[in-house]
Amino acid sequence: MRRSIGLAPALPRRAAGPLARYRPPELEEAAAAFIAHLTSPGDLVLDLFCRSAAFLRPAIRQGRRAIGVGVNPIGLLLAGLEAQPPDRPHTLTAAFTYLGDQPKGERPLRHHLTDLYRARCPTCQADGVAEWFVWDREAGYPYLKAVRCPRCDGVQEGPTDEEDIAAARRFDPKGPPYHYALGRVVPPEHPARERAAELVGLYTPRNLAALMDVTLRLEGLKIGRAARAGLRGVLLEALDRGSSLDPYGEARPRPRTLRPPARFLERNVWFLLERGLDQTTTWLLDRHPLPHAPDLTHLLTESRPAYFLHPSPARRVDRLLPPESVALVLADPPRPDGVFWALCALWSGWLWGDVPLARAMRPFLRRRRFDWEWHRRALQAALAAAATRLRPEGYLVLLFADPTPPLVSSACMAAAGAGYDLVGWGADPDAGCHLVWRWVGRRAAPIDAETLVADLTAAAERRIRSCLQERAEPTSPLLLHTAVYAGLAEEGRLARALATVDHAPADAALLPPLALTAQAVETGLTRVPLRKDEDTGWVWLPTGRGKAAEPLADRVETRTLEVLLSRPEWTTADLLGEIFAPFTGPLTPDLALVRACVESYARFADGVWRVREEDQPRRRAEEMRALEEALKALGRRLGFQVGTGKGWRVRWREGRRDVYLFALSPTAALGPYLLRGRRIPGSAHPCLVFPGGRAELLAHKLRRDPRLARAAAEQGWHFIKFRHLRRLIAEGLDRRLFETMLGLDPIVEQEGVQIPLVLGGEE
Ligand SMILES: [Zn+2]
Numbered sequence: 001m002r003r004s005i006g007l008a009p010a011l012p013r014r015a016a017g018p019l020a021r022y023r024p025p026e027l028e029e030a031a032a033a034f035i036a037h038l039t040s041p042g043d044l045v046l047d048l049f050c051r052s053a054a055f056l057r058p059a060i061r062q063g064r065r066a067i068g069v070g071v072n073p074i075g076l077l078l079a080g081l082e083a084q085p086p087d088r089p090h091t092l093t094a095a096f097t098y099l100g101d102q103p104k105g106e107r108p109l110r111h112h113l114t115d116l117y118r119a120r121c122p123t124c125q126a127d128g129v130a131e132w133f134v135w136d137r138e139a140g141y142p143y144l145k146a147v148r149c150p151r152c153d154g155v156q157e158g159p160t161d162e163e164d165i166a167a168a169r170r171f172d173p174k175g176p177p178y179h180y181a182l183g184r185v186v187p188p189e190h191p192a193r194e195r196a197a198e199l200v201g202l203y204t205p206r207n208l209a210a211l212m213d214v215t216l217r218l219e220g221l222k223i224g225r226a227a228r229a230g231l232r233g234v235l236l237e238a239l240d241r242g243s244s245l246d247p248y249g250e251a252r253p254r255p256r257t258l259r260p261p262a263r264f265l266e267r268n269v270w271f272l273l274e275r276g277l278d279q280t281t282t283w284l285l286d287r288h289p290l291p292h293a294p295d296l297t298h299l300l301t302e303s304r305p306a307y308f309l310h311p312s313p314a315r316r317v318d319r320l321l322p323p324e325s326v327a328l329v330l331a332d333p334p335r336p337d338g339v340f341w342a343l344c345a346l347w348s349g350w351l352w353g354d355v356p357l358a359r360a361m362r363p364f365l366r367r368r369r370f371d372w373e374w375h376r377r378a379l380q381a382a383l384a385a386a387a388t389r390l391r392p393e394g395y396l397v398l399l400f401a402d403p404t405p406p407l408v409s410s411a412c413m414a415a416a417g418a419g420y421d422l423v424g425w426g427a428d429p430d431a432g433c434h435l436v437w438r439w440v441g442r443r444a445a446p447i448d449a450e451t452l453v454a455d456l457t458a459a460a461e462r463r464i465r466s467c468l469q470e471r472a473e474p475t476s477p478l479l480l481h482t483a484v485y486a487g488l489a490e491e492g493r494l495a496r497a498l499a500t501v502d503h504a505p506a507d508a509a510l511l512p513p514l515a516l517t518a519q520a521v522e523t524g525l526t527r528v529p530l531r532k533d534e535d536t537g538w539v540w541l542p543t544g545r546g547k548a549a550e551p552l553a554d555r556v557e558t559r560t561l562e563v564l565l566s567r568p569e570w571t572t573a574d575l576l577g578e579i580f581a582p583f584t585g586p587l588t589p590d591l592a593l594v595r596a597c598v599e600s601y602a603r604f605a606d607g608v609w610r611v612r613e614e615d616q617p618r619r620r621a622e623e624m625r626a627l628e629e630a631l632k633a634l635g636r637r638l639g640f641q642v643g644t645g646k647g648w649r650v651r652w653r654e655g656r657r658d659v660y661l662f663a664l665s666p667t668a669a670l671g672p673y674l675l676r677g678r679r680i681p682g683s684a685h686p687c688l689v690f691p692g693g694r695a696e697l698l699a700h701k702l703r704r705d706p707r708l709a710r711a712a713a714e715q716g717w718h719f720i721k722f723r724h725l726r727r728l729i730a731e732g733l734d735r736r737l738f739e740t741m742l743g744l745d746p747i748v749e750q751e752g753v754q755i756p757l758v759l760g761g762e763e
Helices: 028-038 056-061 073-083 089-101 109-115 162-169 176-185 193-200 205-220 225-241 269-284 296-301 314-319 338-352 372-387 405-417 449-471 477-490 493-502 513-526 552-565 572-580 591-601 617-637 671-675 692-704 706-715 722-730 735-744
Strands: 044-047 065-070 118-120 127-136 141-148 155-159 263-267 307-311 326-331 390-400 420-428 432-439 602-605 608-611 641-645 648-654 657-664 685-690 718-721
Touching: 028 056, 028 326, 028 390, 028 432, 028 572, 056 065, 056 073, 056 307, 065 073, 065 296, 065 314, 073 225, 073 269, 073 307, 073 338, 089 109, 089 205, 089 225, 089 269, 109 205, 109 269, 118 141, 118 162, 127 162, 141 162, 176 193, 176 205, 176 338, 193 338, 205 225, 205 263, 205 269, 205 338, 225 269, 225 338, 263 269, 296 307, 314 372, 326 372, 372 390, 372 405, 372 513, 390 405, 405 420, 405 432, 405 477, 405 493, 405 513, 420 477, 432 477, 449 477, 449 493, 449 513, 477 493, 477 513, 493 513, 552 572, 552 591, 552 608, 552 671, 552 692, 572 591, 591 602, 591 692, 617 641, 617 648, 617 657, 617 722, 671 706, 685 692, 685 722, 692 706, 692 718, 692 722, 718 722
Parallel strands: 044 065, 044 326, 065 307, 326 390, 657 685, 685 718
Antiparallel strands: 118 127, 127 141, 127 263, 141 155, 390 432, 420 432, 602 608, 641 648, 648 657
């Protein structure tokens, strides 16, 4: 390995453009980092489940060649649109106008479509055009409408009238548009015919007629390739929003079932197209064309950076590419999203008709359970095919945003089952998950089932303990889950589970490997005595006072300062990469923590991070010394006996009794005081004095780690900023005032965990 493969610390970007509401966030920056570290210029990068240009773009930008394959032509359409946008926004607008000008009978399509939604304004009865109607599914007619009124101001909402209901019923549900729509998806005798008919039935007859009119005319349009792709993107958005799947009056980001809600929206198709045009144009505004290889042969034989998209199921990639041609496989696995896949199968038929591209989607029409075991098998087949195309020193990187435990399990099982070895990983609820693999052709021998289950359970338990011990702090369930599966993969246990179950005789009555492993992990988990934060679900191992190891958060903070001091200036990517470098796998810190550390110690200006002047070690040390002296002087002035010792920087005593104990810290490391510190005598007030620049980080740590907040409250800690203390000293306060101020101090509020108001207010 060229370097340790930690988390490529970059936040995913929300998907944009057509169908964005179905698509997971994209990890372009993370992909860029893997391409930079794992390949060389001229190398071929394979996007195994291509559905955007997020992996193509960084490959080309770094002088690599890229090929995107995928079975879903809609994913490839969107990738192609981003990679080869129409040369000017105007091109798409002009093509859209041209589409609207196409004749429908005697009139332009645009007028015909608009007229389908003519309705009276519910307020003033003037003739207007409805933006949408609301249908009662059971009653089967629209009862509410929103009309753009030429007389009233804006859109008027109100009940429908008889004319509206008659207009909606004018369309024969089984008329020519219905048969055209159905015939374009599957031929009459096809086994999925009935299912396709159900999907076609997800549109009101009026919207179906309108959408088929547009589809038909778009096909006959004589326009360039990029403009046609752009219009298809626009139409896709209308196909989605124009169905009966969106409810009225409730926020639901996207349909989760293929059944219209009890009250559903019927949106005006022409307005949807206009909106789709705006959206698509905006989306493509900052996209620059990437060099496109004219065909696959050119891409494979020439070394100049270019990309090529090829419709193909990922599991057939071995028929497409020569052996050992790929340096890096990037795979963002499709989610088992039955609704989205079925809709894509429907729309692919409508957009492309009876061509291989769309035919390949027909299997997804069938009602099937998209369960995780199915997902694992499909993914494993794809990864096995890709393995044969990888160069011997090549890598597979599975990376995905919005990681969920089942997705992580499925990905680990699939790669292990396809013969890969895990060589690095990272997981973060916000930044996503990545798993880096090399293909070694691992073959595992089956073992007997009982031994297998016991072995998996024990191994899972060990991994859970070691992960939590290493981190020594509350840990997200996602990271813990990934640590367990990564561990089982590294130890060859997943491959063995697959070999045992997949090749077991039919009467062995074993669960599918994924379920079996999940069960073993669950059992392993329950055997570990865990503490859990009920709000966040984060878990940790209980430890006795004084026995706690240094929490990961404190180690990350130390590392952040070391890295910042090692060079005067840092770009964000370099800085994060360097901070994360030693924290791989189970030690992956959450990006939110690392950002809090960086923002505490460094300032960002002119595109680079520089350590804060006051955090230069010499300056900080001088400040600490001065403060120590000042504290001692203050203590004497207030009539205390002042000393030091027992691990405290300054002690204010009265007789033999400690009254105030001060720890002075330039950092926000709380572990040494709150988790591992010495016992505090009952009479004493422990005070942690820290620089104001640490306040936010300190608050972040207290929020993140409930153990710290609880310990701070139980032990009665006061948190005091340097500057604030200096001001108090300068103002010449007396003992009573000092006590009052500490008394007023809410210390650490259990809820929301705030830095004390009085002693640590805004400065
Ligand atoms: Zn009106």
